Amino acid sequence: MNQLTRDLLDSSGPLLLVPDAVLLPEGTVDGYAVVVADGVFRAVGPAEELTRTHPRLDAVTLPGHLLMPGFVDAHHHLTQSFGSALAFGEPSEIFRRVWVPLEGALDEESAYVAAKLAALEALRGGFTTVTDAGTRADVDVDVVASAARDAGIRCVLGLVCNDVTGDPTTAAEDSTTAAEASASTTAVLENAEKHLARYGDDPLIHPSLAVSIPEAATSATLHRTARLAAEAGATVQIHVNEHLAGVERSLVRHGLRPLEHLHRIGALGPQLLAAHATLLTPRELTLLADTGTAVSYNPVASAWKGNAVAPATAMAERGIRFGLGTDGTRGDGFRLADAAESAQRIAYGLATGDSSCGAGWTWLEHATAGGADAVGLGARTGTVAEGLAADFLLVDLTTPELALSWDVPWELVRRGNRDQITAVFVAGRLRLWQGAPTDWDGPAFVRHAAERARAAVERAPITRVHPTSTAARQGSTAQ
Numbered sequence: 001m002n003q004l005t006r007d008l009l010d011s012s013g014p015l016l017l018v019p020d021a022v023l024l025p026e027g028t029v030d031g032y033a034v035v036v037a038d039g040v041f042r043a044v045g046p047a048e049e050l051t052r053t054h055p056r057l058d059a060v061t062l063p064g065h066l067l068m069p070g071f072v073d074a075h076h077h078l079t080q081s082f083g084s085a086l087a088f089g090e091p092s093e094i095f096r097r098v099w100v101p102l103e104g105a106l107d108e109e110s111a112y113v114a115a116k117l118a119a120l121e122a123l124r125g126g127f128t129t130v131t132d133a134g135t136r137a138d139v140d141v142d143v144v145a146s147a148a149r150d151a152g153i154r155c156v157l158g159l160v161c162n163d164v165t166g167d168p169t170t171a172a173e174d175s176t177t178a179a180e181a182s183a184s185t186t187a188v189l190e191n192a193e194k195h196l197a198r199y200g201d202d203p204l205i206h207p208s209l210a211v212s213i214p215e216a217a218t219s220a221t222l223h224r225t226a227r228l229a230a231e232a233g234a235t236v237q238i239h240v241n242e243h244l245a246g247v248e249r250s251l252v253r254h255g256l257r258p259l260e261h262l263h264r265i266g267a268l269g270p271q272l273l274a275a276h277a278t279l280l281t282p283r284e285l286t287l288l289a290d291t292g293t294a295v296s297y298n299p300v301a302s303a304w305k306g307n308a309v310a311p312a313t314a315m316a317e318r319g320i321r322f323g324l325g326t327d328g329t330r331g332d333g334f335r336l337a338d339a340a341e342s343a344q345r346i347a348y349g350l351a352t353g354d355s356s357c358g359a360g361w362t363w364l365e366h367a368t369a370g371g372a373d374a375v376g377l378g379a380r381t382g383t384v385a386e387g388l389a390a391d392f393l394l395v396d397l398t399t400p401e402l403a404l405s406w407d408v409p410w411e412l413v414r415r416g417n418r419d420q421i422t423a424v425f426v427a428g429r430l431r432l433w434q435g436a437p438t439d440w441d442g443p444a445f446v447r448h449a450a451e452r453a454r455a456a457v458e459r460a461p462i463t464r465v466h467p468t469s470t471a472a473r474q475g476s477t478a479q
Helices: 047-053 078-087 095-104 108-124 142-151 178-198 219-232 244-254 258-264 282-291 299-305 312-318 333-352 359-367 369-374 408-415 442-459 469-478
Strands: 015-024 027-030 032-037 040-046 059-069 071-076 127-132 154-160 205-211 236-240 272-276 294-297 322-324 392-396 421-426 429-433
Touching: 015 047, 027 408, 032 047, 040 047, 071 108, 071 272, 071 294, 071 322, 071 333, 071 369, 078 095, 078 108, 078 142, 078 442, 108 127, 108 142, 108 421, 108 429, 108 442, 127 142, 127 421, 142 154, 142 205, 154 178, 178 205, 178 219, 205 219, 219 236, 236 258, 244 258, 258 282, 282 312, 294 312, 294 369, 299 333, 312 322, 312 333, 312 359, 322 333, 322 359, 322 369, 333 359, 333 408, 359 369, 359 408
Parallel strands: 015 059, 071 127, 127 154, 154 205, 205 236, 236 272, 272 294, 294 322
Antiparallel strands: 015 027, 015 032, 032 040, 059 392, 392 421, 421 429
């Protein structure tokens, strides 16, 4: 029986943790231990060796547990959590009908609550890092930063840098005067520079720039934000090649597909995190590989409201950098990894007889280390290694799903679930114990969030195409 208790882990001092197994880059290793101090892994190695070299630390044994890196969510919208279920059954490009109206109805308090609720769900699902693509709410982005900090999660925080006014899907770059365009671009870039500097030394918040879609920014801004981010070692997040309608609009407007357009204006490169990238030609795969551009592969979002599934197995084969993202659909890292593999099998593997589709390790790796690399944090987190941030999970291996182990990576992908997560650590601190926050009242907060969510949704001019499940059922039986 597992004798692990919270008080053994909830310490501000150094910890010597001895689990049954540790998930390292080369695979699962038995007989290893880690030393956690000052928010990082100070040592990773054989338990016998670390016990001998750290005699002043009392070893905390973790019977029946796997210590593994925390999941990295490569694409999220934290202030959209009040409306996650509004995406069910809806056709593509729901940002027009749901997300823009919903976020527009948020005030400062409701934006904070929405972001913290999303962060709590992410922590419960084993995510130690979330990548926020920028909020449309009319609030200071520091509201989102505060919510992430208070929840205790690491956050790559996007600042929206759109400079095309009105509906970007219908507006043209030349619809404003040269003076107006120049003034708008200047203001956006000044704010971008301030944002990158604002969080430069923050231990949990990592600044990023964001453009909603390529149509939402002028070519000058797309180019300049790419350069600013590259110089700062940050990322630019852009929804790219997600929906057929967006690809076609780009072809009409530029004679190029969105990713090709970004390449022509010099916006591709290691600093770009292309969200979704579901509709890619062979040439565009080559552009991604040649430029080092990263992708957020969001399989659940494809299933819920997309046009296609990103060719992630092909990306892995080509060496294209990518992580896995929820897009705010559901915050469960294990289910996300399972969806990533399953979507590849259904979309590509079945037709070719590919029974592996990258195997379990591919999806586990891109949910952790690969995701950290894609969002610009590969040198900081994503791996259990000396000197990296101690962002990790303790997973119970004694459950019926995981006790009979033959291939741990496959089992974590296919049979893992968030209820097997005993503890979540971020920056060396215990943030979640058995699904609940350690230093704030999670259930009370969720009740408060539900009240705020109902009020926000009621006042937002949301338009849904699909009826509720009950209404749809009643309609089908009446016919």
